[in-house]
Amino acid sequence: MSTESHEVHHDGGDHQSMTKGRIIKVALILSAITAVEFIIALLLVPHGYLDIKYANPVYIVLTLFKAFYIVAYFMHLKFEKMGLALSIIVPILFIIGLILVLTNESHHWVDLRLF
Numbered sequence: 001m002s003t004e005s006h007e008v009h010h011d012g013g014d015h016q017s018m019t020k021g022r023i024i025k026v027a028l029i030l031s032a033i034t035a036v037e038f039i040i041a042l043l044l045v046p047h048g049y050l051d052i053k054y055a056n057p058v059y060i061v062l063t064l065f066k067a068f069y070i071v072a073y074f075m076h077l078k079f080e081k082m083g084l085a086l087s088i089i090v091p092i093l094f095i096i097g098l099i100l101v102l103t104n105e106s107h108h109w110v111d112l113r114l115f
Contacts, residue, residue: 018073026073033066064096 037059044050050058071088 022073026069030066030069033062033069037062 040050040055040058045052045055
């Protein structure tokens with residue numbers, strides 16, 4: 001038996017390593033998203049350029065983008081097989097949906113209170 005038949009090649013395919021350049025790129029993207037959130041929270045909303053009812057959904061979307069980058073690159077799910085990634089992403093989506101539904105329902109229950 002030759003040793004060539006037992007070698008495992010990891011170049012290409014789904015798995016790529018996190019190089020220093022890629023880490024810096026992802027860190028800069030996360031920093032930029034955070035900077036946008038700070039600009040909205042500290043400048044746009046307090047000075048009346050953006051209403052809070054529009055700012056909150058923007059915060060949620062930006063936070064989901066940051067969560068994607070953290071999970072995809074720093075937890076290495078971007079480089080995993082699709083089945084493993086879906087086994088984590090699908091329950092997270094259900095949890096987010098549950099939070100949205102419960103938030104909506106909580107407003108209904110507050111309105112039903114009798115004093």
